[in-house]
Amino acid sequence: xxxxxxxxxxxxxxxxxxxxxxxxxxxxxxxxxxxxxxxxxxxxxxxxxxxxxxxxxxxxxxxxxxxxxxxxxxxxxxxxxxxxxxxxxxxxxxxxxxxxxxxxxxxxxxxxxxxxxxxxxxxxxxxxxxxxxxxxxxxxxxxxxxxxxxxxxxxxxxxxxxxxxxxxxxxxxxxxxxxxxxxxxxxxxxxxxxxxxxxxxxxxx
Amino acid sequence: xxxxxxxxxxxxxxxxxxxxxxxxxxxxxxxxxxxxxxxxxxxxxxxxxxxxxxxxxxxxxxxxxxxxxxxxxxxxxxxxxxxxxxxxxxxxxxxxxxxxxxxxxxxxxxxxxxxxxxxxxxxxxxxxxxxxxxxxxxxxxxxxxxxxxxxxxxxxxxxxxxxxxxxxxxxxxxxxxxxxxxxxxxxxxxxxxxxxxxxxxxxxx
Numbered sequence: 001x002x003x004x005x006x007x008x009x010x011x012x013x014x015x016x017x018x019x020x021x022x023x024x025x026x027x028x029x030x031x032x033x034x035x036x037x038x039x040x041x042x043x044x045x046x047x048x049x050x051x052x053x054x055x056x057x058x059x060x061x062x063x064x065x066x067x068x069x070x071x072x073x074x075x076x077x078x079x080x081x082x083x084x085x086x087x088x089x090x091x092x093x094x095x096x097x098x099x100x101x102x103x104x105x106x107x108x109x110x111x112x113x114x115x116x117x118x119x120x121x122x123x124x125x126x127x128x129x130x131x132x133x134x135x136x137x138x139x140x141x142x143x144x145x146x147x148x149x150x151x152x153x154x155x156x157x158x159x160x161x162x163x164x165x166x167x168x169x170x171x172x173x174x175x176x177x178x179x180x181x182x183x184x185x186x187x188x189x190x191x192x193x194x195x196x197x198x199x200x201x202x203x204x205x
Numbered sequence: 206x207x208x209x210x211x212x213x214x215x216x217x218x219x220x221x222x223x224x225x226x227x228x229x230x231x232x233x234x235x236x237x238x239x240x241x242x243x244x245x246x247x248x249x250x251x252x253x254x255x256x257x258x259x260x261x262x263x264x265x266x267x268x269x270x271x272x273x274x275x276x277x278x279x280x281x282x283x284x285x286x287x288x289x290x291x292x293x294x295x296x297x298x299x300x301x302x303x304x305x306x307x308x309x310x311x312x313x314x315x316x317x318x319x320x321x322x323x324x325x326x327x328x329x330x331x332x333x334x335x336x337x338x339x340x341x342x343x344x345x346x347x348x349x350x351x352x353x354x355x356x357x358x359x360x361x362x363x364x365x366x367x368x369x370x371x372x373x374x375x376x377x378x379x380x381x382x383x384x385x386x387x388x389x390x391x392x393x394x395x396x397x398x399x400x401x402x403x404x405x406x407x408x409x410x
Binding site: 168 | 304
């Protein structure tokens, strides 16, 4: 499950069969997640109690939607003892794009800032658009993915790739070990110097 | 809807919301298509009668699965008068891959042969593996997509991209005009000289 973008992304592997379901619309994740998931599981059919491992996008992402998904998964796991596989949502997005060079996932943060992570091997960060530009300029053959790409002049993947793919989500979940639900938390994104300064200035106001 | 591969691929646009559903497993499309589609539509909720336009993958693809999907869509449209948007399934697959060069969709056909189409601008064909190799060798920066890529030594997209994406399917359906259901038929793939010779030889045996 990933709820870090405006798309609800669900996938289930059961008995060697892979099922996926996504929802993108005006309704908030808080409203849609439970009914979409419920009807999806019924259609397989499968139940939350059967889930042995839950792959969970933990961000970076929009705060409320993301937290609804994380809360839901932790709630389920705390009842059923399912293991949770915490997945960096940017890594899920990056793995859905095939590119011979550096993959840069950039999503809009507060005005003038972006969440950014370079794949492979980078860490998720919040940077000002100017700071991010300098980072990207120094990369070899970069491709930008995500809704923050509009702020930049570099090569861009089509909008279609801005979201986690359910196929990638299920593959990463299968490939990795799960952890106890008590260890799961949203992905913490380190603040940039610019952001810290910005917050200091706001505090002073 | 696309049933040209072993994956059933479904997507619905309703009221500005996009819903997708896929199924990949051991059950035949003839068994799974109706129940998967039915529960998917219920979950939106939507009904077949509401469909104004049906985007339909018409191949190339595996004969029985593909024909089940085409038959189903024509059946629905003949009752509801929905327009059908016939989509080349290879074009749907190609549009799901972002690549700066020629995209070559290759799928297994009879032993020693592949279905092949080069994007942009090629036509779908059946060629022997040797014929196909010669075609690909003359392309600039080719990337191979589809389950026939294993026969070749050229650059290959990950297996993940071998199937039509529901997101691409819905986008192409929105962008194009539909036709009357009476005009819809599976995509005819021109036989190669090698295949015609092969059939002649078999006839002589």
